[in-house]
Amino acid sequence: MRGPCPGLNTLAFHGYLPRNEIVTPTQIINAVQNGFGMDDTLAVQLAYATMLVDGNPLMNLMSIGGKSSLTGPDPPKPAIVGGVDTHAVLEGDASMTRGDVFFAFLTFYIYMATEYRFYRIQQSVAENSTFSFISPRIVTAYGEAAAPFVFFVDGRKADGQLSIENALGFFRDGIMSDDFHRADGLKTFHLVDNSVDAISLKTT
Ligand code: HEM
Incomplete structure (x- = not known):
């Protein structure tokens, strides 16, 4: 499942x-x-x-x-x-990849995570009359925008950029691409939260 x-x-x-x-x-x-x-x-x-x-x-x-x-x-x-x-608990509206926008997401998101998080919220406000974006969903949605840069980038990539190959692997296929290497070091709440702050500051 x-x-x-x-x-x-x-x-x-x-x-x-x-x-x-x-x-x-x-x-x-x-x-x-x-x-x-x-x-x-x-x-x-x-x-x-x-x-x-x-x-x-x-x-x-x-x-x-x-x-x-x-x-x-x-x-x-x-x-x-x-x-x-379960809808509206952790799962919710304004998902970044589920729905109709998968390929738009890939090109846009990889380069512009902050703007893309904001765009998906604005799009749901405009198009979804039952749009709901409250806690805990509102908190996790920002964590999800930050997570790919912390967890889905191959640890050997010096530029810290998420590659198309790894983005497709995780988001579309649910697999780590062949030869994927996790980044070294322990990832803390603060590491994720710093990225969340950067994303939400730009969008609130
Ligand atoms: C107990 C652990 C976790 C739970 C319960 C959880 C739950 C969820 C749920 C419910 C969604 C869907 C939200 C939506 O409606 O769009 C989601 C999305 C996401 N999760 Fe997790 N997650 C967990 C751990 C992780 C981990 C370990 C990672 C990465 C290393 C991760 C990365 C993501 C990303 C990037 C999304 C965004 C998907 C999108 O918007 O299309 N999550 N998670």
């Missing part, structure tokens, strides 16, 4: 996460550390925040795709247990 997140899909494709996409927080922590070099704090926060909003905390299981019976009997409401693709 394929979910909305190119990071998690790729980790499942390569066996860092179970291929049926039903995962525990510990599996997410190990996967984002081994696959992408996140530090402990960022990995733990991501894994448990996701469990709280989209997972089944009683079973310690969550789906990184859609709702699934494999996460066990649902706890009572207000628990959602809908999986990572």
Whole structure:
């Protein structure tokens, strides 16, 4: 089952996460550390925040795709247990690559992430009468705009630019391209957050 997140899909494709996409927080922590070099704090926060909003905390299981019976009997409401693709929680409007704009995204986004994040929001405001952009989606949408530059750029690329080949691999195919090398060093929350600040300052 394929979910909305190119990071998690790729980790499942390569066996860092179970291929049926039903995962525990510990599996997410190990996967984002081994696959992408996140530090402990960022990995733990991501894994448990996701469990709280989209997972089944009683079973310690969550789906990184859609709702699934494999996460066990649902706890009572207000628990959602809908999986990572539950609309308006983490998944949401103004996605950068899903929808109609994949190839426009590639050319535009790789060179102009800040403007592109802003453009997708403005486009949804204009075209989607039910457009919703509230927390937590509004927070994660900026993190997602920053993530490719932190995690999807080959560590040997001195210019830090995301190549078309790697962008297509992660976003379109959910795979690390042949010979992809993760960048050295631990990626912290602050590293991602600095990029988020740069993107949101330009667009608010
Ligand atoms: C617990 C961990 C994670 C969760 C729950 C999660 C969840 C999601 C969700 C729900 C979306 C779709 C948002 C939308 O509607 O557009 C998304 C998008 C995205 N995620 Fe993740 N993600 C996680 C980890 C990661 C990691 C480790 C990476 C990269 C290393 C990553 C990179 C991205 C990117 C670049 C997008 C933007 C896709 C787009 O706009 O088309 N995520 N994530």
